[in-house]
Every structure is written in C-alpha cells, then in structure tokens.
Amino acid sequence: MKLNQIADNAGAKHAKKRVGRGIGSGTGKTAGRGGKGQTARKGGAKAGFEGGQMPIYRRLPKRGFNKPNKVRYNEINLGKVQAAVDAKKIDVNVPVTQASLVAAGVLSRPLAGLRLIGKGEIKAKLAFEVWHASEGAIGAVEKAGGSVKILRPAEAPAPAK
Numbered sequence: 001m002k003l004n005q006i007a008d009n010a011g012a013k014h015a016k017k018r019v020g021r022g023i024g025s026g027t028g029k030t031a032g033r034g035g036k037g038q039t040a041r042k043g044g045a046k047a048g049f050e051g052g053q054m055p056i057y058r059r060l061p062k063r064g065f066n067k068p069n070k071v072r073y074n075e076i077n078l079g080k081v082q083a084a085v086d087a088k089k090i091d092v093n094v095p096v097t098q099a100s101l102v103a104a105g106v107l108s109r110p111l112a113g114l115r116l117i118g119k120g121e122i123k124a125k126l127a128f129e130v131w132h133a134s135e136g137a138i139g140a141v142e143k144a145g146g147s148v149k150i151l152r153p154a155e156a157p158a159p160a161k
Contacts, residue, residue, distance in 0.1 A: 071112045081096065081106070097114070097130075115131060116148065118135075122141060127146055129149045
C-alpha cells in the first residue's frame with residue numbers, strides 16, 4: 001500500500017449542504033425551512049414551548065418523589081464475599097466490615113453503611129458487622145457457622161400525637 005492509495009471508507013465524508021444558493025441548488029429560496037412563520041425565522045422557539053398551548057410536561061400528572069438527602073449504602077451479596085474468601089482477599093479470622101471489604105478491594109469506596117444481601121452461597125465461617133442484613137443472609141451466615149452483628153442504631157419510635 002502506498003500513501004496515494006489511502007482513502008476514507010465510502011460514505012465516511014459527507015459534503016456540507018449549502019443552503020440559500022439559488023433555485024438550481026435544490027435548497028434555494030426558503031433554504032429548506034418551508035414557508036413563513038416562527039420556524040422559518042432565526043432562533044426558532046424555546047425548548048418545550050408549544051405556541052401558547054399548555055406544554056406536555058405541564059399537562060401530564062407528576063408522580064413520585066426524589067429524596068434530596070437519601071442515604072446510600074454499600075450492598076454486597078454473600079456470593080461475592082465467598083468469592084473474595086476463595087481468592088484469599090478476606091481473612092476468615094477477622095470480622096468482615098465495610099473497611100475490611102474496601103481494603104480487600106471488594107468494594108470501591110465506603111458509603112453510609114454496609115448492607116448484606118442473601119444472594120449466592122456462603123461456606124466460610126465469618127463474623128459480619130453490617131448496618132443491615134436481609135433475613136435470608138442472616139440465616140445463610142448462621143447456617144455456615146458465622147454471625148451477623150447489626151451496627152445500625154435502632155430507629156427512634158414515632159412521637160405520640
């Protein structure tokens with residue numbers, strides 16, 4: 001292959017459409033903008049403006065709520081913990097905490113707390129210290145001979161009315 005044989009793939013280059021250059025160009029007169037009116041003018045309409053009609057984002061009902069101060073937790077499956085034990089990343093004699101999982105490289109960064117989820121199978125006898133654990137996860141850990149300690153403080157009772 002020589003330098004003079006190098007070329008772009010077919011269809012890779014597209015010539016820019018030159019509008020408003022006479023009737024013979026195919027895009028003369030109105031330059032592809034159609035007839036008169038707001039859309040033919042420079043600037044066009046504001047995004048979401050429907051010509052005075054109530055916009056669709058205001059006609060449709062709003063549902064749900066995004067909590068601005070939502071607490072995010074690290075979630076980990078039992079299967080992932082077992083895989084880390086098998087790979088010798090986690091010591092079975094030391095309690096499994098959020099800090100130990102981050103140090104082992106199982107979690108990328110610590111969040112507000114650690115949640116233990118019962119997906120997967122665990123064979124190692126481990127002591128977990130977590131903020132929350134599902135019933136299935138607690139049952140599977142205790143069946144393997146381990147223990148689960150919940151660190152999250154008990155929720156305060158609702159005030160009397």
